[in-house]
Amino acid sequence: MTLPVYVDFTLREPPGPGEMLTLRGAEARHAVTVRRTRPGELLHVVNGRGLRVCIEVSEAGRDVLRGKTVSSVREPAGSPRISLVQALAKNGRDIQAVETGTEFGAHEFIPWQAARSVVQWKDAQKARKAEKKWEDTALAAAKQARRSWVPRVAEKTDSRALGDLIRSRIEAGQLVYLCHEEAKVSLVSHLGKIRETGACPSAVTFAVGPEGGITREEEEDLCAAGATAVLLGGHILRSATAGAWAIAVFSALFPPRCTDRIE
Structure with missing residues (x-):
């Protein structure tokens, strides 16, 4: 099963392995209150321009979600x-x-x-x-x-x-x-x-x-x-x-x- 994707347009550079990544606002609320995301789960955070970061959730609050970086990759837009x-x-x-x-x-x-x-x-x-x-x-x-x-x-x-x-x-x-x-x-x-x-x-x-x-x-x-x-x-x-x-x-x-x- 593929992992759910959340978007953070402010994300510019890939965090290193083990670094913490924080998701705030509407995306965090959707992850926590709608999808019921809990600590220990994996999800992807993308920046809409090809950067994909896989994190393991460590904290899931109402307006903030934090997780440890498991991996990150820059993906080409694809052609044609x-x-x-x-x-x-x-x-x-x-x-x-x-x-x-x-x-x-x-x-x-x-x-x-x-x-x-x-x-x-x-x-x-x-x-x-x-x-x-x-x-x-x-x-x-x-x-x-x-x-x-x-x-x-x-x-x-x-x-x-x-x-x-x-x-x-x-x-x-x-x-x-x-x-x-x-x-x-x-x-x-x-x-x-x-x-x-x-x-x-x-x-x-x-x-x-x-x-x-x-x-x-x-x-x-x-x-x-x-x-x-x-x-x-x-x-x-x-x-x-x-x-x-x-x-x-x-x-x-x-x-x-x-x-x-x-x-």
Whole structure:
């Protein structure tokens, strides 16, 4: 059974064997009051940027948990790097996409204010509040998945800025796919041909539109920027699940060369 994971973003350097590590605040309360962690148990503390420390708990108070360092390791983020451009969606479906995408191995999420997005992040305060919700969701999902890396949530983009982003990533030799129900080529087919050449992508970006789909103008502009429109499968997927489906297929064909998990 894998050990539970808690996050301390202030942790910079790995403590030496036998050194004490202290966990405070909400993470300590969750460990002690929710999971009923007791002295003698082992758990992992990560810093969200690849550092993982295994500790043996020696003190479990309400707002503080201390333990002796058993081992520590710095884990690579893993490659290929996976980014998901997720259109803002109603009823929490964009949040669901972040949660599932994190569990499936995404490294980055980019909120997309698409033309047909019902949800609007109209002002800076609302945008920051919504971004924080995405960040909290990614954090919780990373802990659930026992990851030492917490995915990054970028600033919101619109369709014009997304075209510039796609252009820059294509120029850097990355793969960029626009998930589209009217595409003529399937993602499986396109990735399969790349795999047959023996090439291994360094990074991939998937763009998923809102519930109402993307406009013809968005499709033309994003494809002109270099994105490849692909069909995901024989069924129409929700905005919440399309990205996770694409990530799963990509990871099956191009398994991560460095994984987050250690035994």
